Amino acid sequence: MIDEEPVTAADLVGTRLTRVTAAPHDRRSATAPQLSHLWLHLEDLGPVLVRSPGSGLSFRATDTTAAGDADAAGAPDGVATDAADLPLTRFLGQPIRSVSAIEYREGGTAFTTGLALGFEGGRVRLLGLDGLLSVVGPEEHLGAVEARLHEDTALARVVWTCTSNPSQWNAWTTGGRYLYFRYRHGEGSVEHFPGGPGLDAWDEEGSGLLAQWHDGSRGGAIDLADFLVPAGLRLAPNCEVLDGR
Template identity: 55%
Template sequence: MIDDEELFAADLIGRRLLKVTTAWHHYADDDPSLVHLWLHLESLGPVLFHTPSTGLSLRADQPHGPYAMEEHGSVSVIDDSPDVPVTRFVGQTIRSVRQIDYNDGHVGFTAGLTLQFPSSSIRLLGLVDGLLIAHDQHLGAVEAHLHEDVTLARVMQTSGSCPSQWDAWTTTGQYLYLRYRHGEGTVEQHPSEDVDTWDGGESRLWTSWDDGTDGGQIELTDFLVTAGLRLAPDAEVRTTPPIDPKA
């Protein structure tokens, strides 16, 4: 991996978290604020999460040392940082990376990412020129403007086993391809269910995990829980009709 190389959310999926490094801005008598976060990922190296203005930027980057800022305090860098919630996931593999959007009716932008690990998930947000980690934390009025496209309005099973797979559409109309085979589950985003549209820039991996069973069948409910997806209360769900052995 090349330093300063731009990375994408899908690059993080399937990588084990090895270590966390943080950079904190100290200014006057205020509490220090988190400005940079490096996640050291297996086979990928250190990945810098930072906020150019709003939202998050990801790039390959080695942690730097502490430094002073003229009239703006100083920045300290802590390796193996124990004071951020993401450290609880060290040793675990990133199973899913989901986009978090912000829209208050006037301004809309990609605000951050949800990283899902086997034990639970964590949100990394860049809202106002700073990095905010929100794990099991309600952000008050801001929450009404944050959205993850994880609610399914329509699901159609296309194969019952070996693999178990479904076509699915979120409440915003995004098409997802759900698949489980050899114990591995994946969620892929594509422009539509037409496979001829799957090679463009709108296609990407959302989720990948391996449960170690080498199985080829899974119930939709179990798949959705593991993938971090859910059904809308009025969701349309169609299952594959049973095969008639006499046919």
């Protein structure tokens, strides 16, 4: 990809993580590593620079030189190192199966503060708060901050729509997002369409891929419960599951 090219969360889905490079920040945290810069080296995309410009994250494609030299990307610490101690490294060689926006809520304030990356066997959260980038592993808890972090991954309604292979569902999250599930030839995918299930809404701005994986089979049928695990989604306690075939 071209240097400085913006990267969206949907671009990350399905790409294989081959290396992680980081520039640590001089501010430390007892709960999660604090970084000024993070490079995700992704197959097909190349190095993707992740930063926190204030609250939230920015993603852009960069070149190999910048990913290996923190000064080239303007990192204040002046050093970039292979991040062997970051939770991301346990998933090296694996594709990113899902992405999920993380929202920070406090009182009447709400904004997107990070992204959860799903891999086989776990997930990692990338959070941007107060200009600092934190990488939070599968078992890590951020104390009081956890209560303010929210992901729209619980399903309020799911409708099974296909009478045969492939397996397909329409779904709505508790936050009101419409999602389209599909499983065919062993590949599962989740897409978001802001305009709803109508075909004329599929090209609307904001549409995008949220999850994609292959289970190594050629199957076309899958149980909903087995589909949701790699998709990084779950049924809400009072979720309505309907057969609309």
